[in-house]
Amino acid sequence: MKQSALVLLMLVAALGLCRCAGPPAGVARAPAATATAIAWVGGPVHPEAGPVLSALYAPGAQNSVAWLPDGTFWNGDFEIALFDGSDSLLRFGPREYVSGGFPIARASAASRGDRFEVSAFMPWRGADVDSLGWALITVTLQPRTGPPDRTAATPSLRLAARSGGARWHFLDGRCSADDTFRYVVKGRSLSRNGRQIAYISGANIAPGAHRLKNTQPGIPSTSYGGWMASAPARNPESVLEWRIWIAPVGGVTGRDRPPGESSSTLDLLARTVRAWRSEMAFGATYEVPDANAQRVLLAARSLLVGTRARGGGRLRFPGSPFQYRDYFLRDGARVVRALDLLGRPELARTAVENLFEFQWPSGVILSQRGQLDGTGQALWALEQHAALAGDASLVRALLPAALAATGWIRLQLRTTSAHGGPAAGLLPYSDPRDNENLRAHLLGSDAWALAGMEGVLRMADPGGGSPATDSLRAAAVEYRARLLEVFDREANRQGRPLPPSIEPGARDWGNWSASYPCEIVEATDTRAIALDRFARRRFYRDGLPSIGAEGVLNCYLGFDLAQAALRRNERAAVLADLNSAVRHTQPDGSGLEIVTREQPDYLGDLPPHTTFAAMFTDLVRSALVYERGDSLVLLGGVPVSWLERTRTPIRVAGAPTRLGPVEFTLERVDEGALELHATLPAPALVLLPNSLVLAGVTSRDGGPAASLTSPHGFTLPRGKGVWTIRLLPAVRTGGRSR
Amino acid sequence: MSRQGPTTRAKSPRANAPRKPGPRRHKAGRSWLLALALVLLVVAGAVGLRIRAEQGRRPEPVARDVALKRGLLAVARGDDLEAEAWFRRGLASFPRDPLLQINLSTALNNKCFRVHPRRGVPMPVLATSLERFRVAQESLRLYRTIEAGLPRGIGLPHDRAQLFDTWGMPLDAMEDYLRAQAIGDTTRACRDAIARISMLQSVTDGSAALRSVGRE
Numbered sequence: 001m002k003q004s005a006l007v008l009l010m011l012v013a014a015l016g017l018c019r020c021a022g023p024p025a026g027v028a029r030a031p032a033a034t035a036t037a038i039a040w041v042g043g044p045v046h047p048e049a050g051p052v053l054s055a056l057y058a059p060g061a062q063n064s065v066a067w068l069p070d071g072t073f074w075n076g077d078f079e080i081a082l083f084d085g086s087d088s089l090l091r092f093g094p095r096e097y098v099s100g101g102f103p104i105a106r107a108s109a110a111s112r113g114d115r116f117e118v119s120a121f122m123p124w125r126g127a128d129v130d131s132l133g134w135a136l137i138t139v140t141l142q143p144r145t146g147p148p149d150r151t152a153a154t155p156s157l158r159l160a161a162r163s164g165g166a167r168w169h170f171l172d173g174r175c176s177a178d179d180t181f182r183y184v185v186k187g188r189s190l191s192r193n194g195r196q197i198a199y200i201s202g203a204n205i206a207p208g209a210h211r212l213k214n215t216q217p218g219i220p221s222t223s224y225g226g227w228m229a230s231a232p233a234r235n236p237e238s239v240l241e242w243r244i245w246i247a248p249v250g251g252v253t254g255r256d257r258p259p260g261e262s263s264s265t266l267d268l269l270a271r272t273v274r275a276w277r278s279e280m281a282f283g284a285t286y287e288v289p290d291a292n293a294q295r296v297l298l299a300a301r302s303l304l305v306g307t308r309a310r311g312g313g314r315l316r317f318p319g320s321p322f323q324y325r326d327y328f329l330r331d332g333a334r335v336v337r338a339l340d341l342l343g344r345p346e347l348a349r350t351a352v353e354n355l356f357e358f359q360w361p362s363g364v365i366l367s368q369r370g371q372l373d374g375t376g377q378a379l380w381a382l383e384q385h386a387a388l389a390g391d392a393s394l395v396r397a398l399l400p401a402a403l404a405a406t407g408w409i410r411l412q413l414r415t416t417s418a419h420g421g422p423a424a425g426l427l428p429y430s431d432p433r434d435n436e437n438l439r440a441h442l443l444g445s446d447a448w449a450l451a452g453m454e455g456v457l458r459m460a461d462p463g464g465g466s467p468a469t470d471s472l473r474a475a476a477v478e479y480r481a482r483l484l485e486v487f488d489r490e491a492n493r494q495g496r497p498l499p500p501s502i503e504p505g506a507r508d509w510g511n512w513s514a515s516y517p518c519e520i521v522e523a524t525d526t527r528a529i530a531l532d533r534f535a536r537r538r539f540y541r542d543g544l545p546s547i548g549a550e551g552v553l554n555c556y557l558g559f560d561l562a563q564a565a566l567r568r569n570e571r572a573a574v575l576a577d578l579n580s581a582v583r584h585t586q587p588d589g590s591g592l593e594i595v596t597r598e599q600p601d602y603l604g605d606l607p608p609h610t611t612f613a614a615m616f617t618d619l620v621r622s623a624l625v626y627e628r629g630d631s632l633v634l635l636g637g638v639p640v641s642w643l644e645r646t647r648t649p650i651r652v653a654g655a656p657t658r659l660g661p662v663e664f665t666l667e668r669v670d671e672g673a674l675e676l677h678a679t680l681p682a683p684a685l686v687l688l689p690n691s692l693v694l695a696g697v698t699s700r701d702g703g704p705a706a707s708l709t710s711p712h713g714f715t716l717p718r719g720k721g722v723w724t725i726r727l728l729p730a731v732r733t734g735g736r737s738r
Numbered sequence: 739m740s741r742q743g744p745t746t747r748a749k750s751p752r753a754n755a756p757r758k759p760g761p762r763r764h765k766a767g768r769s770w771l772l773a774l775a776l777v778l779l780v781v782a783g784a785v786g787l788r789i790r791a792e793q794g795r796r797p798e799p800v801a802r803d804v805a806l807k808r809g810l811l812a813v814a815r816g817d818d819l820e821a822e823a824w825f826r827r828g829l830a831s832f833p834r835d836p837l838l839q840i841n842l843s844t845a846l847n848n849k850c851f852r853v854h855p856r857r858g859v860p861m862p863v864l865a866t867s868l869e870r871f872r873v874a875q876e877s878l879r880l881y882r883t884i885e886a887g888l889p890r891g892i893g894l895p896h897d898r899a900q901l902f903d904t905w906g907m908p909l910d911a912m913e914d915y916l917r918a919q920a921i922g923d924t925t926r927a928c929r930d931a932i933a934r935i936s937m938l939q940s941v942t943d944g945s946a947a948l949r950s951v952g953r954e
Contacts, residue, residue, distance in 0.1 A: 171856055179856070316868075325866075361875075367867045415913075430906055
């Protein structure tokens with residue numbers, strides 16, 4: 001019998017291993033982390049970025065929780081709210097976050113002489129195995145200090161749930177279809193309409209210590225129910241701790257328990273911080289001396305790698321943790337490039353595959369109805385990944401699909417040519433039901449389609465000139481000429497540069513991508529310059545574009561214009577854009593899609609937003625290094641303040657470029673000199689801010705010499721070396737570049 | 739209680755005592771057989787449960803006309819989910835019925851864009867773009883399946899055109915609307931759709947063109 005038991009045990013173990021054998025092939029495994037010292041930091045509160053909201057998420061998890069500005073916790077289906085003994089909602093002070101950009105927050109609230117401390121995060125072990133994503137909220141009622149006050153009320157904590165309510169309560173598409181609810185408290189579980197939505201562990205809860213209030217069925221979504229109260233503390237000086245586990249959207253069965261429920265909050269926090277540190281340590285390093293910009297950069301990285309969700313074995317990249325928990329080609333393409341720039345090709349590869357899942361039998365790649373720019377965006381993303389990660393196997397696998405997509409684009413162009421009219425030779429009209437806000441011939445869609453076609457050409461014929469791609473090449477050349485012709489005709493007709501559509505009335509959107517990243521016109525082309533000037537004059541408020549309703553600012557739309565400005569060496573404009581973006585972020589560094597002072601509810605578009613994260617990452621990377629033909633440009637967008645002696649060095653390591661990985665460190669060594677350590681895959685042009693004037697550049701280790709090209713720039717050869725950059729004394733005391 | 743009597747002290751076995759080959763081998767073999775039987779039992783149980791679950795999922799058989807009628811009533815009410823369920827039940831019994839297939843295909847595509855109120859907020863019936871895309875592909879596959887069973891020259895271009903039209907691919911839709919006309923579709927819906935796409939493609943003010951079609 002012993003053997004049979006052993007066989008059974010092995011069978012069970014094998015089955016178990018099959019189901020949870022860690023991350024699947026292709027997903028990098030986190031290296032073991034060591035130190036777990038946790039530092040909490042508070043970020044600056046920018047009133048321009050709206051009320052403070054903290055996102056709680058973890059890689060692999062299928063759910064997220066928002067710690068809302070009013071102090072409640074909302075997951076898109078139900079809210080858990082915390083009250084003091086007199087049923088007043090706990091009002092929290094400034095939030096702090098674990099240093100490093102991780103989505104782990106804490107805050108404290110004072111009420112009736114008591115102080116509650118709350119930490120909130122999604123426990124995570126590392127890797128991105130399937131998980132539903134329970135969030136853990138730990139509330140500690142701190143012991144009262146000073147002489148005992150017999151007249152003071154007994155300290156207590158209450159909790160209640162509701163299923164909707166006021167602003168910020170976006171609905172998750174998977175939320176329960178019920179309109180009215182019944183909340184039941186049983187032991188440590190809080191259930192709603194038969195599904196468990198929260199579980200409480202902790203020492204100071206007495207079984208059955210709930211209030212009989214709103215226990216009947218039929219509670220509307222705006223009312224609280226399922227009240228639970230802490231057992232009265234025997235001694236006001238004792239610590240009361242509640243650990244509230246918020247279940248995923250839709251709830252779970254009453255028998256389910258959160259993973260890690262038996263561990264202490266401290267253990268779970270230490271483990272989660274270790275996992276996040278390992279995750280963030282992967283890939284490329286970009287370190288800038290500006291603490292605020294670095295905070296936003298880290299938060300962007302955390303979001304880009306952290307919102308990935310694994311379900312049914314497949315990894316996916318939702319558009320945002322909250323109301324855009326959906327898949328969009330428009331956002332997904334930017335995420336692919338950002339993941340590659342962050343040196344996470346294994347994630348970028350999956351993200352590209354996700355985009356191509358939206359391919360129709362005709363070849364078109366379309367995720368949302370009427371968004372005809374999706375085909376070009378998916379093709380562009382594939383080529384970005386191919387160039388930055390050198391992923392030849394994915395190109396081989398997807399090239400037939402990519403060629404089919406170009407076939408669909410070419411068929412559209414032929415059909416509109418045959419039809420004639422003002423939009424002949426372009427994509428047909430479309431109604432994306434997005435920010436363009438008009439059914440029209442949207443020229444931004446054509447810009448993306450052409451960028452995609454040219455990307456496929458580069459992948460299909462890397463050397464150029466292969467007869468097999470002659471037809472595609474000719475089609476791309478013709479398409480480019482036609483698109484420029486229509487852009488110019490419409491610019492004359494509508495009296496503005498690079499208009500968004502042939503029909504008047506569309507909002508500016510895809511047309512701002514015509515120079516960067518679509519490269520339909522050079523950044524130095526008069527059309528791109530005119531668009532930049534026009535857009536800044538007409539649409540910018542408080543440093544950000546406002547294309548829709550008055551006062552509603554878009555936090556990422558202007559990044560493509562900033563990228564084009566960077567390529568024109570308009571450093572002041574780039575720095576102004578970068579600072580505006582940073583100024584409109586949350587204290588943890590999270591960026592938004594839209595923000596308005598008039599309606600501080602983000603118009604239902606809660607931060608953080610992955611497109612902001614992706615485009616901000618791209619802009620900071622470009623400010624440090626970007627490709628220009630077969631060479632690199634370094635420091636083209638850094639302010640002089642980053643090069644001050646008191647600052648930490650600028651550090652770039654393992655950063656992928658089209659020409660190979662680049663690595664450099666730049667540090668001010670004394671008042672008149674900078675030291676640059678660099679390993680360059682190609683020759684580089686180093687551009688210093690105009691307020692720094694070069695006296696000379698010498699190689700410190702006998703390596704190749706640098707050549708001065710201007711008072712602020714010099715070139716370096718390919719390879720590794722250390723250079724001392726000497727500055728003229730008259731200028732080094734000068735002010736900042738802005 | 740020990741079986742040994744108080745006077746006969748049993749010799750404790752040696753840790754490395756030589757094994758008696760015969761009966762032990764027999765005992766081991768029996769254990770393996772038992773284990774095998776147990777494993778087979780577990781596997782058989784799992785398979786049985788799966789079959790039962792499959793049977794549970796399979797819809798109850800229903801008469802074709804009933805399924806069609808109930809499904810169409812649900813369509814008229816705008817309840818694509820119920821319509822889909824009825825058409826699927828009908829197809830479970832009559833898998834090659836083209837009418838059930840066509841209606842299922844249409845119900846599926848309608849479902850892609852259907853919103854229903856949840857807690858007072860209009861929400862899409864299908865939560866994500868990926869689900870909507872997959873359902874649209876199933877709808878397209880159904881059209882192909884139906885067309886494969888139809889005589890040559892007869893197809894469902896009008897239905898497919900409507901699918902492309904709702905997904906915002908006007909030229910793909912136009913191609914199928916024209917094909918529908920070529921095989922004898924003289925419906926006003928087809929004519930209007932062709933006129934609408936042509937006008938929107940031609941004129942420089944899309945909104946004006948829309949208004950013009952709306953007045954027709």
